Amino acid sequence: MKTRNNNLSFSFIIILIFSITSIIPSKSVAQEEKTYKVKGIKGVLNCTEVKKTDNLFFSNAKDDETKIHKEYNIKENVDPSFLGYRSGIHDQFVEAFRKSFSKERLEKLASTEEKITIFFNLDQNGKYLFTSFVLNIGTQVDPDEILTLEENLKALVKFVPIRKSEYKFLDGVFIKTSFKEILNGEIPFIRKSDMYIQELEKLEKAE
Numbered sequence: 001m002k003t004r005n006n007n008l009s010f011s012f013i014i015i016l017i018f019s020i021t022s023i024i025p026s027k028s029v030a031q032e033e034k035t036y037k038v039k040g041i042k043g044v045l046n047c048t049e050v051k052k053t054d055n056l057f058f059s060n061a062k063d064d065e066t067k068i069h070k071e072y073n074i075k076e077n078v079d080p081s082f083l084g085y086r087s088g089i090h091d092q093f094v095e096a097f098r099k100s101f102s103k104e105r106l107e108k109l110a111s112t113e114e115k116i117t118i119f120f121n122l123d124q125n126g127k128y129l130f131t132s133f134v135l136n137i138g139t140q141v142d143p144d145e146i147l148t149l150e151e152n153l154k155a156l157v158k159f160v161p162i163r164k165s166e167y168k169f170l171d172g173v174f175i176k177t178s179f180k181e182i183l184n185g186e187i188p189f190i191r192k193s194d195m196y197i198q199e200l201e202k203l204e205k206a207e
Helices: 002-021 065-071 090-100 103-111 143-156 179-184 188-206
Strands: 033-039 044-050 055-060 115-123 128-136 170-178
Touching: 044 143, 055 143, 065 128, 090 103, 090 143, 090 179, 090 188, 103 179, 128 143, 170 179, 170 188
Parallel strands: none
Antiparallel strands: 033 044, 044 055, 055 128, 115 128, 115 170
8 A cells, every 4th residue: 555655656657747847948949939928908927939839838927936045945855745736626627717708719719729737836735836727829818818817817726735845945837728628618637637647646545
């Protein structure tokens, strides 16, 4: 039983490590990137364009990511036994998108095969520190739609630790999906992640 717990924890930790490190492009990628501000009616986004991966990385300009990284060490350096956050966010995640985009707008984005990856950077209690949105270069999603989506995700999607930690750190969760999946109301990535998380939750209860 103990060995199984370690294996599941390792699998989940790998997901969380990827969620944080993938936000920061490697040195080789950095040579082909440019960073600029994108303004909308609702606010301003930081945007990093990475041509090598054909991606745009957006985050709210109000969030001081440099300050956050100085204040919060990553989980692996502070509490590697942390199990992550509980399952059960699927429906709230879909609802946040449906509150942010009309059905007609979702249909339009789905028809163009738009995909989106969201990195939720969280503290040890599940508090949002900053959120990054990754879209393809040439995306039809506009800045105000991203800012509206961020607001609705914060309001609806709550991350609850499987096990409380006494330490302060930065951790995270990432979700990959497409607007076609959102339109259909079913996100396979979350369903698959939940399978791992639910096993961790069972083992935590058994301890």
